[in-house]
Amino acid sequence: MLERCAHCGFHFEREVGYFTNTAVINYAIASLPIIFIIAPLAYLRPHAIALEIGLGFLFAIALPLLCFRHVRSLWLAIDVLVRPPVAVEFDAGAPPER
Numbered sequence: 271m272l273e274r275c276a277h278c279g280f281h282f283e284r285e286v287g288y289f290t291n292t293a294v295i296n297y298a299i300a301s302l303p304i305i306f307i308i309a310p311l312a313y314l315r316p317h318a319i320a321l322e323i324g325l326g327f328l329f330a331i332a333l334p335l336l337c338f339r340h341v342r343s344l345w346l347a348i349d350v351l352v353r354p355p356v357a358v359e360f361d362a363g364a365p366p367e368r
């Protein structure tokens with residue numbers, strides 16, 4: 271992920287550990303298919319669970335990787351909406367606006 275916006279110089283990581291909460295959101299996203307797809311399938315087919323375990327591993331590994339950047343963007347967008355940036359969060363050495 272880029273450190274700051276190339277256009278206005280806004281620092282994306284607004285404070286130390288800023289994106290730590292995105293791990294929780296990523297975990298929740300990875301859990302959704304397990305809760306709503308894998309668990310019901312395992313309940314309906316209790317004697318043939320290998321497919322459900324394989325799908326569960328696939329979702330648990332692939333979804334957080336696919337959603338990583340998007341979750342960070344979502345987190346930043348919500349935070350900027352709730353807590354608009356102040357002047358000190360912009361890099362003074364950023365290139366001028368076009």
Ligand SMILES: [Zn+2]
Pocket residue numbers: 275276277278279280
């Ligand atoms: Zn910008």
